[in-house]
Amino acid sequence: MDVPLYLRPRIEPPLASLLGAAPFLHSLVDALGSPLNVLLPETIAENAARFRAVYRRHRLTGRLYFAHKANRSSALVRRLAADDPAAVGIDVASLEELRHALGCGFTGDRVMATGPKDPEFLWLAARVGATVNLDSPRELEQLAALVRGHGLGRVRVLARLSGFESTAGQSGTGTRVLSRRSRFGTPVRDAETLWSALERHSDAVELTGLAYHLDTTGLEEKARALEQCVLLMDACRERGLAPRAVDIGGGFGVGYVADAGEWQRWTTALSEAVLGGRPPLTWRGHGYGLRNEGGTVRGSVALYPGHRPDAGPDYLDELLSLPAPVLGREPGTLLLEHLHDLHIEPGRSLVDQCGLSLARVLDVRGTGADPDPYLVRLGMNAGDVSLEEHGVLMDPVLLSRGDPSGDGRDGDPEAERPVGVHLVGNLCLEADLITRRLVFLPRLPRPGDVLAFVNTAGYAMDFHAHHAQRQPSARTVAVEREGDSWRWCPDEDYWPITPPGGTPA
Ligand SMILES: Cc1ncc(COP(=O)(O)O)c(C=O)c1O
Structure with a gap:
């Protein structure tokens, strides 16, 4: 075999020390089965603190709303609910996410309801005083009718916009640029109609800001959209509306591959x-x-950019510092000068380094094919660790059975060399591959070993999990460091006042 083409994951503490505790992780899989999700609730709070440090650096106010869709966990949501109410909220995109957030301790005023909404979702959001991030003028009509029909209080709304147009180039003489198309939000070209509708329904709703979420890594596209929002807010003010916040959505990204x-x-x-x-x-x-x-x-390669030096809070910092195309101000300065709040909705980046997914190696089969002769069958399927679905490529970490160091150097020297394997799932389905990539591991795994897919808390852990063939879906546990060891509890039993498995503080 040529030099192994590793894509080793970026692993930071405390995830790194958790992986060092291979016997503990093996014992969890022995007790709770494979696959198994393991979460570190403290890390989500640390990530939130990093985002807030960027706000402080730019002297900005506003809230971070965790995009709940990235992970179903209760432990993560409860840990955030315990954070500073003025700084941390939650973005919910379904009725069930809203119910979950409320049950985890978020009060309605810390909730942002996004995405397309059915009447039940709209009613509960309005009832508990959440901010409704309006997906369309039609949704505004529905909401206003609900508010009036049920005698509800005036609801705070943000107008989600899409289809931003701007002129590229500092001088303003460049080409016309359209932001990527989205099926969500009101196209900017229809903004006038939306403002009129907001005025018409001002007894039922209060416009508190403008919003967008662009599904791109492009900083310039986002900076242009932000600048346009600021300009549109000026236009809103001129007609008597008073928006005061720009919500720039999520998409701050994660660097998955270390090198x-x-x-x-x-x-x-x-x-x-x-x-x-x-x-x-x-x-x-x-x-x-x-x-x-x-x-x-x-x-073009349909893959998530695996190595990203500036992701998460660093990406936000960069965005706020970028020269703006039309108004000639950095977005951060622009917001500060206009006294606008900045809201963000990070999902993936807020759960960066927050967890891992474990799978037991069930079978290792030689196929005789060259150069990738081995099929390694795992006690999980592609729905349990849907990295491939999101185009995220990175190697799992091999946790040897009976080898406390977890580095695999405990057997026959021939089996100890790096090897390329195909990781296949537990479904009776040709397409059930954990990844279509040939994965290089430091040695050939053995049945009983565990593979740890790290950094799966963002969309990869439970977003696509299913019960096909009645295979078990992963249980989820929360873990916390206790001196030199770790303690754990089921995700649903974690409360921020109680250390996992411990007694109340
Ligand atoms: C409206 C909205 N906000 C926030 C997010 C979170 O994006 P990310 O996980 O990339 O930060 C999404 C993701 O789909 C979204 O649709």
């Missing part, structure tokens, strides 16, 4: 493999969006 060089090498090798210049790196030559057209690589 830029490994990411670079792997993506280069993928192109070479697509061209046939090296053995395939994927199951049946899958190209992740790339294809060979007459000896030239065509298409």
Whole structure:
């Protein structure tokens, strides 16, 4: 085999020390089964503190709303509910997420209701005093009718916008740029109609801000949208509306792969493999969006950018510091000068380093194929760790059975060399691959070993989990450091006043 093409994950403390406790993790899987999700509730609070430090650096006020959709856990939501109410709220995108947030200790005034909403969701949001992030003028009509029909108090609303247009280039003489299309929010070109509707319904709703969420990593596109919101807020004021916050949604991102060089090498090798210049790196030559057209690589890689030096709070900092295209001010300065609050809705980035998914190795089978002769079957399926679904590629960490160091150096030297394997799931389905990528591990796993997929708390842990073939879906536990060891409790039993498995503080 060539040099192993590792994509080793970025692992920071305390996740790193949790992985060092291989016997503890093995004992959890022995007791609770495979797959198993493990969460670190303290880390979400630390991540929130990092975002707040960026607010302080830019002297901005406003709230961080955790995008609940990233993870179903109660422990994470309860831990955030215990945080500073003025600074930390929650973004819920369904009736059940709203009920869950309230049950975890969030009061209605800390809740932002986003996404498309059915009448029950709208009613409960209005009833508990949540802010409704309006998806469309039609939703505004529905909400206003509910408020009047049920004698509810005036509801705070944000107007979610999409289809931002702007002119690229500092001088304003460049080309017209349209932000990516979205099926959510009111297109900016229809803003006038929306403002009129908000005026018409001012007895039922109060416009407190404008919002967007752009599904892109592009900083400039986001900065342009932010600037347009500020301009539109000026226009709103002129007609007597009084929005005072800009909600810039989520999408601050996570750096999954530790080493830029490994990411670079792997993506280069993928192109070479697509061209046939090296053995395939994927199951049946899958190209992740790339294809060979007459000896030239065509298409674009449909993958999450694995190595991201500036993600999460650093990305927010960069966005706020970017020169703005039209008004000539950095977005942070612009918000400060206009005395606008800044709201954010981080999902993935807020649960960065907050957990891992464990799977027991059930079977290791040689196929005789070269260069990727091994199928490693796990006690989980692709729905249990849906990294592939989100285009996130990174290696699992091999936790050897009976090897406290977890580094795998405990057996036959021939089996101790790096090896490329295909990780397959527990469903009777050809397509059930944990990843289509050939995964390089420091040695061939053995049945009974555990693979730890780290940093799965954002969308990969439970977003796509299902009960096909009645396979068990993962239980989730919360863990916390206790001196040199770890204690745990079921996710649903975690409360921020009680250490996992311990007595109330
Ligand atoms: C409205 C809205 N806000 C926030 C988020 C969270 O995005 P991320 O997890 O990328 O931070 C999403 C994700 O889909 C969203 O739709």
